[in-house]
Amino acid sequence: MDVKNPIANPLIVLREEFDDWAILFDPDTGNAFGLNPTGVFIWKLLDGKHNTDDIVSRLCEEADDVPEDAGEHARQFIASLEQQGLVGYEVIAGNPA
Amino acid sequence: MRLMRTPKKIDIDITNRCNLRCRYCYHYESAGDADGDLPVSEWLRFFEELNRLAVTEVTMAGGEPFIREDLKEIIGGIVRNRMRFQILSNGTLIDDDMADFLVSTRRCNYVQVSIDGSIPMTHDAMRGKGSFSKAMRGLMTLRRHGVHTAVRVTIHRKNVHDLDGVAKLLLEDIGLSSFGTNSAGAMGLCRKNAEMVQLTTEERTIAMETLLRLAKKYNGRINAMAGPLAEARGWWDMEEARNGGKQLTSPKRGFLTGCGCYRAGLAVRADGVITPCTMLSHIELGRINRDDLGVVWRDHEALNILRRRQEIPLTSFSFCEGCPYVNACTGNCPGLSYTLTGEVNHPSPDACLRKFLDEGGRLPDRTLL
Numbered sequence: 191m192d193v194k195n196p197i198a199n200p201l202i203v204l205r206e207e208f209d210d211w212a213i214l215f216d217p218d219t220g221n222a223f224g225l226n227p228t229g230v231f232i233w234k235l236l237d238g239k240h241n242t243d244d245i246v247s248r249l250c251e252e253a254d255d256v257p258e259d260a261g262e263h264a265r266q267f268i269a270s271l272e273q274q275g276l277v278g279y280e281v282i283a284g285n286p287a
Numbered sequence: 288m289r290l291m292r293t294p295k296k297i298d299i300d301i302t303n304r305c306n307l308r309c310r311y312c313y314h315y316e317s318a319g320d321a322d323g324d325l326p327v328s329e330w331l332r333f334f335e336e337l338n339r340l341a342v343t344e345v346t347m348a349g350g351e352p353f354i355r356e357d358l359k360e361i362i363g364g365i366v367r368n369r370m371r372f373q374i375l376s377n378g379t380l381i382d383d384d385m386a387d388f389l390v391s392t393r394r395c396n397y398v399q400v401s402i403d404g405s406i407p408m409t410h411d412a413m414r415g416k417g418s419f420s421k422a423m424r425g426l427m428t429l430r431r432h433g434v435h436t437a438v439r440v441t442i443h444r445k446n447v448h449d450l451d452g453v454a455k456l457l458l459e460d461i462g463l464s465s466f467g468t469n470s471a472g473a474m475g476l477c478r479k480n481a482e483m484v485q486l487t488t489e490e491r492t493i494a495m496e497t498l499l500r501l502a503k504k505y506n507g508r509i510n511a512m513a514g515p516l517a518e519a520r521g522w523w524d525m526e527e528a529r530n531g532g533k534q535l536t537s538p539k540r541g542f543l544t545g546c547g548c549y550r551a552g553l554a555v556r557a558d559g560v561i562t563p564c565t566m567l568s569h570i571e572l573g574r575i576n577r578d579d580l581g582v583v584w585r586d587h588e589a590l591n592i593l594r595r596r597q598e599i600p601l602t603s604f605s606f607c608e609g610c611p612y613v614n615a616c617t618g619n620c621p622g623l624s625y626t627l628t629g630e631v632n633h634p635s636p637d638a639c640l641r642k643f644l645d646e647g648g649r650l651p652d653r654t655l656l
């Protein structure tokens with residue numbers, strides 16, 4: 191089965207301005223989206239080498255008090271980035287089942 | 288003051304050349320008048336650094352940016368490095384091919400064209416014969432191709448009585464959504480030609496009244512960051528604050544807070560020297576492709592001194608002694624202050640309300656606001 195790893199659109203600029211917050215800037219449209227520290231953490235793992243489960247477990251490792259629904263939130267966040275064209279998927283060929 | 292990790296935008300004098308010699312040009316005969324345009328390769332390398340620093344916006348000015356034969360290649364570098372851009376131009380060298388190219392990049396925020404009159408006489412008086420028709424042609428070419436345009440009207444002695452005509456031309460006949468205004472400041476060539484160019488105190492009052500009236504007539508479609516319209520509004524704010532009728536909070540009053548731009552960006556001269564702003568071109572912070580821009584941004588002492596300017600109270604200047612506006616004033620642009628007084632950390636005499644009134648100036652009628 192092929193595995194799909196989310197990968198950040200390389201055109202999008204991550205601007206870390208203050209503290210751990212950041213802005214995602216789409217130069218083609220000029221649109222900018224604010225990211226909270228968790229969003230920034232996730233964005234940096236959208237490198238095509240991690241699948242969503244990896245990202246969620248990394249998130250749980252890093253933060254002290256991760257709420258139970260953090261995984262679901264992370265999935266939704268990645269899905270919303272995808273909808274906005276900020277994230278695509280890299281298909282990694284898996285072992286034939 | 289919280290500082291962004293990296294600058295957000297960079298203002299670049301992409302060339303020191305220009306096909307015009309406007310009598311009020313702030314560029315020529317200022318410290319920004321730096322000979323020797325950089326080769327395209329230097330700019331392309333610099334844009335890669337801007338990309339790494341997540342800079343999102345470049346403004347290209349000069350000189351006249353469209354005089355560069357390799358401008359498309361330069362813009363290509365901006366696009367490849369994930370940035371958007373705007374160009375400040377006299378409009379006279381723009382053709383269909385260039386307008387088409389600008390649209391094709393999808394990254395052009397706008398091209399700003401300078402139009403100073405409604406007829407050739409008032410525009411050409413400072414910019415040279417034939418420049419009005421060429422600038423208008425350039426502006427219309429951009430609009431025909433769908434490039435976002437902005438128009439800047441610089442007010443001087445020869446067009447101060449043509450402002451109704453300018454507003455009609457730009458807002459009614461051409462149908463721009465808005466335009467910006469400023470006035471010929473005491474910098475560069477303008478200082479040399481001050482008698483001929485700069486508004487007298489009386490003309491300044493006339494310009495303020497006319498622009499306030501027109502801004503009202505056209506529902507706020509005339510704006511200003513500097514010049515008579517901005518002054519009329521800012522000075523009325525100060526007048527009302529002095530009487531205790533208005534609280535002015537942003538920027539903080541009573542200190543040198545009039546300039547905050549180097550909190551968001553830096554500038555680069557045509558010779559590659561990094562400066563805090565095109566109006567402070569004499570403050571050399573380093574050179575592109577030699578000095579690390581991120582380090583300059585965070586650590587350069589001259590820049591940090593400028594950033595601390597906002598802690599200097601206006602009461603510490605003998606210039607402001609006994610002024611009734613001292614708690615309502617910001618001291619305005621340090622670039623102008625430097626050209627007029629030789630001091631960056633000083634209020635700008637050009638923007639001084641008390642001086643204006645002492646010289647016989649008057650604020651426009653309150654009802655015009």
Ligand code: SF4
Pocket residue numbers: 305306307308309311312313314315349350351376377
């Ligand atoms: S004001 Fe602009 S167009 Fe005029 S001489 Fe200066 S750079 Fe050239």
Ligand code: SF4
Pocket residue numbers: 601606607608610611612613614616617618634635638639640641642
């Ligand atoms: S003297 Fe001029 S610059 Fe100083 S506080 Fe008064 S109005 Fe402002």
Ligand code: SF4
Pocket residue numbers: 545546547548549564565566567619620621622623
């Ligand atoms: S020096 Fe003047 S023009 Fe430059 S950023 Fe400051 S206020 Fe603006």
